[in-house]
Amino acid sequence: MSEKDVKNLEEIFETRIARDEKIEPKDWMPEKYRQTHIRQISQHAHSEVVGMLPEGNWITRAPSLRRKAALLAKVQDEAGHGLYLYSACETLGVSRDELYEQLHSGKAKYSSIFNYPTITWADMGAIGWLVDGAAIINQVPLCNTSFGPYARAMVRVCKEESFHQRQGFEIMLTLCRGTEEQKAMAQDALNRWWWPSLMMLGPTDAESIHTEQSMKWKLKRKSNDELRQQFIDQTVPQADLLGLTIPDPDLKFNEETGHYDFGEIDWDEFWQVVKGHGPCNKERMNARVNAWKNGEWVRDAAMAYAEKNEKRKVAKAS
Amino acid sequence: MENTKKNWPLWEIFVRSKNGLEHRHFGSLHAADAEMALENARDVYTRRNEGVSIWVVESKHITASNPADNGELFEPAQDKVYRHPTFYDLPDEVKHM
Numbered sequence: 001m002s003e004k005d006v007k008n009l010e011e012i013f014e015t016r017i018a019r020d021e022k023i024e025p026k027d028w029m030p031e032k033y034r035q036t037h038i039r040q041i042s043q044h045a046h047s048e049v050v051g052m053l054p055e056g057n058w059i060t061r062a063p064s065l066r067r068k069a070a071l072l073a074k075v076q077d078e079a080g081h082g083l084y085l086y087s088a089c090e091t092l093g094v095s096r097d098e099l100y101e102q103l104h105s106g107k108a109k110y111s112s113i114f115n116y117p118t119i120t121w122a123d124m125g126a127i128g129w130l131v132d133g134a135a136i137i138n139q140v141p142l143c144n145t146s147f148g149p150y151a152r153a154m155v156r157v158c159k160e161e162s163f164h165q166r167q168g169f170e171i172m173l174t175l176c177r178g179t180e181e182q183k184a185m186a187q188d189a190l191n192r193w194w195w196p197s198l199m200m201l202g203p204t205d206a207e208s209i210h211t212e213q214s215m216k217w218k219l220k221r222k223s224n225d226e227l228r229q230q231f232i233d234q235t236v237p238q239a240d241l242l243g244l245t246i247p248d249p250d251l252k253f254n255e256e257t258g259h260y261d262f263g264e265i266d267w268d269e270f271w272q273v274v275k276g277h278g279p280c281n282k283e284r285m286n287a288r289v290n291a292w293k294n295g296e297w298v299r300d301a302a303m304a305y306a307e308k309n310e311k312r313k314v315a316k317a318s
Numbered sequence: 319m320e321n322t323k324k325n326w327p328l329w330e331i332f333v334r335s336k337n338g339l340e341h342r343h344f345g346s347l348h349a350a351d352a353e354m355a356l357e358n359a360r361d362v363y364t365r366r367n368e369g370v371s372i373w374v375v376e377s378k379h380i381t382a383s384n385p386a387d388n389g390e391l392f393e394p395a396q397d398k399v400y401r402h403p404t405f406y407d408l409p410d411e412v413k414h415m
C-alpha cells in the first residue's frame with residue numbers, strides 16, 4: 001500500500017469514528033490505533049487482576065459470613081473483568097501469553113492504587129467505596145468507546161461495579177455507626193485511601209500525554225481533571241453522611257463554580273509508585289509471577305489430558 | 319528441556335439468556351478442552367443468571383467474512399427495494415396489509 005493509500009484509509013477511518021460507528025477487530029485500522037488499544041485494554045485487564053490481591057488479603061478474615069460472601073463475589077467479579085478485557089485485547093492480534101509476559105516482566109503497567117497495603121478491615125470498605133467509585137467514573141464513558149469489543153466488555157463491567165461500590169459503602173456505614181474504635185478505623189482508612197484514589201484518575205491534564213488522540217478515538221471522553229472533579233463532588237457528601245472527615249484542609253465548596261476546591265495532590269508520590277517504588281509493588285508482582293509459575297504444571301497436565309482424550313476419541317471413531 | 323509449550327486454546331462463548339431467545343456471542347476464554355471451556359464460561363459469563371444454555375466453539379473453527387469483501391457481499395441488497403413491503407403502492411382503503 002502506498003503512503004497516499006494509507007492516508008486515505010486513515011481519513012475514512014477517522015470519519016467513521018466521528019460518525020459514532022464502531023470499529024470491529026477485522027476492520028482495517030491504523031497501526032497506532034491497534035497499539036494504543038492493546039496498551040490501554042491490557043493495562044486495564046492487568047489492573048483488574050492485580051486489583052484482586054489487596055482485597056483477597058481479607059477474605060479469610062471477613063467479620064461475618066455475609067461480608068465474606070460479598071467480598072468473595074466482588075473479588076471473583078474482578079477476575080471476570082480481567083478476563084473480559086484480556087479477551088477483548090486478544091481480538092487485536094496479541095496473545096494472552098504475551099500479555100502476561102508484559103505484566104510479569106514489568107513492561108506493562110497497572111493501576112498504581114493496588115500498590116498500597118490493606119492493613120485493616122476498614123480498607124475493604126474504603127476500597128469498595130472510593131477505588132471502585134473512581135473506577136466507575138473512569139469506566140462509564142468507555143461503554144461508548146469506538147472499539148467494539150472494548151465497549152462491550154465495559155458495558156458488562158459497569159453493570160457489575162455498582163454492587164462493588166455499595167458493599168464497600170455499607171462496610172463504612174456499619175463501622176461509622178459502631179463503636180468509637182470502629183469509627184476511628186473507618187476514618188483511618190479514608191485518610192490513607194483518599195489521596196491515592198484522587199491520583200487513580202490520572203495525572204493532571206497539563207502532564208497527560210495521550211489525551212488528544214484518545215479523545216478522538218473515544219478512549220477518553222472527559223479529561224483526567226474533569227473526572228477527578230466529578231469524583232470529589234460526588235464523594236464529599238457521602239463522607240459527610242458517614243460523619244467522616246476528608247483529609248484535605250483545603251477542601252471547600254465553591255459557590256461560584258458549584259464545585260469543591262481541593263488541595264494540592266502529591267504527584268511525586270504518584271510517580272514514585274508508578275515507577276515501582278510504592279509500598280507493595282514488589283509484593284504484588286511476586287504474587288502474580290508465583291501464581292503463574294506455580295500453576296504451570298496444572299496447565300500442562302490439563303493440556304496433556306485434553307490431548308489424550310482427543311486421541312482416544314479419534315481412535316474410537318476410526 | 320522441551321520447548322514446544324502448548325497454551326490452552328481460545329474458545330468463543332455463546333449464551334442463551336432464556337428459552338425463546340437465540341444464543342448470542344458473549345466473548346471468549348482459554349480452556350484445555352470443551353468441557354473446561356463450558357465450566358469456565360459458566361463462571362466468567364453467567365455469574366448473575368445471564369444464561370440457561372451455553373455453547374462453546376474453539377475459535378479456530380470459526381470462518382469469518384472479511385470486511386474488505388463487504389461491498390461484494392452486502393451491497394447487492396441495497397438496490398433491491400422491491401424486497402420491502404413499502405415498495406408496493408396500495409390504495410388507502412386496503413387496511414391491515
Ligand SMILES: [Fe+2]
Pocket residue numbers: 048077078081157
Ligand atoms: Fe472491576
Ligand SMILES: [Fe+2]
Pocket residue numbers: 078132135161164
Ligand atoms: Fe470493582
